[in-house]
Amino acid sequence: MDRLVGAAPSAPGTVGIIASWRVFAYLSSTLAAVAWTLYAGKDLNWDSLNYHLYAGFSALNDRFSTDYFAASLQGYLNPYAHAPFYLMVQAQWPSWAIGTAFACFHALNLWLCYELALTLIPGPARTKTQCTALLGMALAALNPVFLQELGSSFNDISTSVLVVGGWVALAKGLHRPSWQRWALGGLLLGAAAALKLSNAIFCLASAPMLLFLTSGAERLRYAGVLCVAGCLGFFGASGPWAYRLWQEFGNPYFPMLNEYFKSPHLTSAPFKHLRFVPESVVDAFLRPFQMAWPIADVHTEPRAPDIRYATLMLLIPAWLFLNRFRVSPAGAPQIPDTAASFRVLPAVVLSVCIAWILWLWTSGNSRYFLPMSCIAGVLIAVLLVNVLRGPRAMAYAIAGLLGMQALNAYMSPSRWTPAPWDDQWFDLQIPERFQTAPYLYLSVSSPSLSFLLPYLAPGSGLINISGTHILDPDGANGTKVRELMARNRGRVRMIAEVHLVTRDGAPAPAITDYDHRLQKFGLRVDPADCAYFRVIGDFYSVVVGSSESSPHPPPAKSTGDTYAFTCGLHPLPTVDRVASHEAQEHADVVFNRIEDSCPDFFSPRRPVTERKNMGWRRIYVNTDTQLWTYNDLVLALRYPIDSQPVYLGKMHDWGQKTQSIDCPKRRAPFSERASFSEKTPQPLRRAANVTPE
Known part of the structure; x- marks a missing residue:
């Protein structure tokens, strides 16, 4: 069996050597992840304010009867991956402790990359093998997109752990075929797709690994195991939320796939964010090289240059060519070490290529390609060992790659919206009025300010009527909004963020503009009943408060201060409607x-x-x-x-x-x-x- 899977029989002391390398790899990657997180600071990005905290809040509290599009469309995506973030914030962990907890979990991506590298490299646990695995870990980590999300509340990098873990299980299932490994891979991939639908492409891309099994009977048997386990993982991680969405909207994956379920609460036109999707085959072919340029909005929103994909695009053809025609010094064709080594590496390379094509077709956003970006680092390390045999050429290539990726990481922003570590993730001081009296807030801005809801009085609700998704005053949208307003009669307020300030430092809300957005629901602002939620330094620290007798807030500390502005509402005269x-x-x-x-x-x-x-x-x-x-x-x-x-x-x-x-x-x-x-x-x-x- 050892010969079949390409692993040398364990010699005395080999197990201890492997364990020592593994401990070093796990410990060093975790410490590096924590150190980077503490250096980069807290990330108060737009998504965390718009829906990350609210998603975790809604996962543990049924919000369907009190909220409606509270966090715009994103508020109805599967929220369970954000529940740990909400629980840590609710428990009032220091912000640095939350970041450290995230970093330790996200470091599992690197642990799994180490294990995948060992699976792709046959033979005994030699120093060269272990160094190649460590190189794969380093190349996986030196990814600007990975570093920007490391230790943050983004769930792309959190669910990536499940995807990479699933692929490692399947790769090991090719080495030593067993239904347990294929079942584990299916469970992990199914759960990853349930928690973030963009991960579904990695489930599809993993299927070709079945072709590299040794017999048709094995392929059929493990295909069944993979499908059943994948379905169990998917429905187990999405079932309760999908059922509530079905009850509320008639679409278990709302707001996605509404072109098929046709819920009246949303357009039936398909949603497909096209910003990063190539427009032609030529554009798709050039994408790996375009990604190397240090400019924003090429493959993700911030600047994130990455030469690894261009490197991989050059290495794969070279590896295929040399694997076919390379000869030994004596002139004899080189034979692969084992049948297992011949199967696993080509299987993973093929699956990554298919994942790349599916990703470019569906989104082209590198945040949604994080699992494969980790695996790409491993493939580069393993293919370098196969393509470059001379130690000097290998040293130059490794030094160049690591140096360029380190430079790319340096040129990229460390965070989307960096903020210093402090006592709490959201440092709020809310007046007693808003803690004890529930209101229905109509949000007329983007982000939706849904992150405030867990801090407001129990029973408070939120409707984001105007933001990235604008609610229709007619049809199902209008019916639901008016139903909630009728249930909260006399307790309906508007809320919006304010960036403009007057010369004396006070915010300058455009009340007329808010009236314009509210008039479709027959409402206008009551300027006599307004309060300010001061947000210091663009959501870096939030202090909610105002004089109970006056709507005027304290002067702003800087022109970068942001405010949340809330007012009572009056009916709009019929003639204006x-x-x-x-x-x-x-x-x-x-x-x-x-x-x-x-x-x-x-x-x-x-x-x-x-x-x-x-x-x-x-x-x-x-x-x-x-x-x-x-x-x-x-x-x-x-x-x-x-x-x-x-x-x-x-x-x-x-x-x-x-x-x-x-x-x-x-x-x-x-x-x-x-x-x-x-x-x-x-x-x-x-x-x-x-x-x-």
């Missing part, structure tokens, strides 16, 4: 015609139209695009492609008939001729200072 409805109908005609001119670009089609500032807007989440109006002008803005709004014509002209526009590629500027120029109307220049959310 009628005028607003007529104006919206005109904007709908214009927006619909623009959508029809570029049907593949503006998606999903026919989103809700919302009043914004001095005009109207629509948000197209698939392409990060907004259409909006400013007086009689029609503007488009795509984040992050367009640095300023693009002029598409006048509302009057579009209202008469469809105008001619050039439909752009998703990753190219909208139109050079449509950008700001001397011929651009003067009011449009002023619109450049009005940036949509």
